[in-house]
Amino acid sequence: MTTPPDTTLWPDYSSPRSLAAIEEVPLAARNLPASTYAVLDRAAEQWPDRPAVTFLPRAEDWKAGRTRTYAQLRAEVHRIANLFRSHGLERGQAVGLISPNTALLPSALLAAQTTGIAAPVNPHLPAAHITELLQLARARILVAAGPELDPDVWRTALSVAAELRPAALYALRPTGAQGPGPALGALPGTVLGYLDAAMAELPDPRPATPPAASDLAAVFHTGGTTGAPKLAAHTQANEVVDAWSIAANSLLDEQSVLLAGLPLFHVNALVVTLLAPMLRGQHVVWTGPLGYREPALYGHIWTIVEHYRISAMSAVPTVYSVLAQLPVNADISSMRFAVVGASALPEAVRTAFTRNTGVELCEGYGLTEATCATARSFTGHDHRPGSVGQRLPYQQIKTALVDPRGEWQDLPAGAPGVLLVKGPTVFAGYVTGHGPEGLRLDGGTIRDGWLDTGDLARVDEDGFIHLLGRAKDLIIRGGHNIDPAVIEDALLQHPYITAASAVGRPDRHAGEVPIVYVTLAPDVPKELTGPDVLIAHARTVLHESAAVPKDVIVLDSLPVTAVGKPTKVPLRIRTLKQTVLDELAAAGLPADPSGVDCHLDGARVTVTVPRPASAADAEQITTALGRYTFGWAFTQL
Template sequence: MPHAAPHQAGRPGGRPANRPTIEVYPVNLSRLPAARRANDPDAPAIGDDARGFLTNAAFDDLVEVCSRHFAARGITAGDIVGVKLPNRVELVAALFAAWRLGAALTPVNPTLTPSETHYQLKDCGAKLVVLDEAETDALPDALSVVTLEELARPAPTVELQRQPDDPQAGLDDLALVIYTSGSTGRPKGVELLHRNIDAMTASMIEGLGLTEADHSLLILPLFHVNGIIVSVLSPLRAGGQATIAGRFSPKTFFTVLEAARPTYFSAVPAIYAMLANLPADAQPDTSSLRFAICGAAPMPPQLIGTVEERFGVQLIEGYGLSEATCASACNPVDGLRKPGTVGIALPGQNIAIMDEDGQLVTDGSIGEVVISGPTVMRGYLGRPDETAKTLQHGWLHTGDIGRLDDDGYLILVDRAKDMIIRGGENVYPKEIETVLHDHFAVLEAAVVGRPDPVLGEVPIAFISLRNGIDLTAEKICDFLTTRLARYKIPADIIILPEVPKNPVGKIDKPTLRRGLAPSRPEG
């Protein structure tokens, strides 16, 4: 076991002493809807465009109806329920309904193809799936199906096997199976326990200072832990409320925000880039916001400054991954913020840097980012070998390359798998992307490696430009040559109307790589 001092929450720049203590609601969140109802049945809980806002009592009733429909189809403790729905209240109700019965939930991206949907549901052994409408020919055999239309009918009369009243009970039971994007192969199911969910929501509430006065606006997909944890479970556990917005559009987003009056929302860099690119006459009322969060991918410091200055909102950048339940680091809301970093370890979590020999480094050197603490997953469902590779030396190995500064703020250098070795020189795409964002015309930038018969790999840059600006690749290259060493200059710069994204909103580098043909030697 390596020995060195990792960064822990509470170091310089950390959370203030007046953050709330997390004892508002039960630690096992399967009991949350009922506990909120008992505390204040008429207080607002959650809403969407279709249903409007539900009170605590109304939401608990909806969860009970879903539970009875699930139980009538044979769902009991230890089972897995799938849900393939767009963002809406019923998806959250299905989550709590499964938990109420002692079952776990796996959310399915509603844009997946039939074969991809079949793979996920079969891989996790789901016994039931909730769908917008029936699509039985795409599903595994013997899988029960319930549609939204059926959930809207009166609840069946059925005896429920409820969980014990003890809020500590069931913490080691499986709660969520979240599937990774599959960028390194077939998607893997990340096993998250109720103990992980308890620790993660407590960490978010304390780290962000959430209280019953907070109101989140959900715009990220609910098949991902960011949407589930940051925008729904954390505010609900803190006693606050959540509004589920419809499909994100930069043209309508601020209209939705002004109507909902949330205190925060969480988004990805691509969304902030689209908002920053709105016409100059877009001057929304953002006065309800305490802060906005950026996650899922590193955000260029230049874009952070643009968003903060233009919209008058404090933008907090964080970092995390599904294997650690959601977020592990965040710039403090009420402390020192350092643009260009993803902040300090969130309460209860540890972040360190590890070298190739499995030793922790404490001199500010670059290495692999590793995480420990109660938010770390149990493992990958049915994949003990891959679990053993990821959980080593008592740490979760993220595959990200970074370093910690003197105050414990994490600076991400790149993904280990994204690093380009050009003629023996290490090239980090994120460094090139950051410099590209220094150009006033660049809206988005992504750099990937292309195979090269001589150099091994060369960097290729894909960029999109701000509205109304016309610029050549040659001009961009001239800009880079004064700011980067020659070996870091992209071999090609490709200008696109929009850089492609995956369903979570991250720039889709695997797709960009697949579209590149290997270089041909000259001559």
């Protein structure tokens, strides 16, 4: 039975024109739950027998998913929270979560937020990196993929635990695992066990002291707005408000079913496909542990959509690029739209996906430092081409110029500049350490409540954001700003190119010229994908001659950050280093590549090269590299 709509909690949000009416009611009057636990508790009270989550063990076994109701999910969270408390977990301490998606992972994450702080990390990071992050997060307990689910991750978890000495390390099993799991061994000073077995022995009373809105809920590792690895701290209110903003979408109702395949160490998976559906009592079908990275999924995905009557899904542009080429072999008429985010959506991918499926893509924009989502787009006549969406309710946005002294100068609507965000979803700060009161936080790039996103954009009078690229990613050719996304979209229109990333190559005359790194579809003819052929293709598509790339380089894969987002940093470093090596070779001074070191700090680049033995050679290098705008120096002998 459908619950009558609560217009206080769920106002009409069907078009861009809804925003003004929504904000006539103060956020405090919306009666939002105070915490993520309160979101779950409310769902279990209102819809105890309704399916909450279904986890598929893997793509081939899509009929064998494990489903839990909202009441069952809450009981799991209660038991795990009590287990964590039995190990002395306190509000200011964290539970490190090191695992791909599996049936108990959402419950463990929610239990961590109920009793302390959740610290989900990419399980495939090096052990030393995970150790550093979880030490900074003050992790007292670890929950990790066990040896059946992912033996490599379990070995990583044991290595991390040996360094951190947590009170307990609990192993997660594959979805639907039967019988006892393999022996886990022993670790001095740390309790080792299976989470499902340990929680089964505990009762499930409500928490005596549920979290408050101002308590920290989670820390997520992110590249930060400057590119350096950091832990971004979210409050309970940050996550609830952002999830409510997404759940308020009038295109979906309580009966809608969502498909989820992003990893839960990513804020998109937590906010968009766990918390937001929970606010509406919606059912979420989670793919196997590899998510959208499981090749076999694409042979079954349309059948899964038909079987579970999927209404919407959330994924990244590369997923939709694949789905755009996949024949639709099932009834997918239940799909209302598909959500895309995490990186820029090339127009060529949007067009191809909708043409193939008849389903519109609803783009979103956000960043971890603003919890997850800051803007959403609309479908049908309300879609604004070229925009990533309209700002979400109660979030303020504007653009500003940053002068050489670092001061911000506000700009009028429509003027391009650095995008700033303010409101209830701006994070609590970056974790810098911990003390007696808990984690110590630094607001980073927040000033007077405004967060510097590091993105270049223009914002129209209706609050729609038009991204113009990352401030540090702009290619500046002879004083002319070139958006790399324009070049990438042109290359992606080539039938054999599956991904593209444009960067600036240092140039002695123009400062920078564009080049592009691409990946290709398998088994394509080499004579049709050479640099000259691909450059010629780009020239026919691009309207701006300055944007035509000087080179196209084919790679097996393009780099991503620890949370799976595309990153240009390794490509910029690679390009810069190759330019230096080419200059040294042209000057008759071949250099050992290992001796040339490149660093990036935002948009600034610096290079160091070994100082040659002779003064004449040093002068040659000074002359060769002095023609460029990047900073450089000799390393000390």
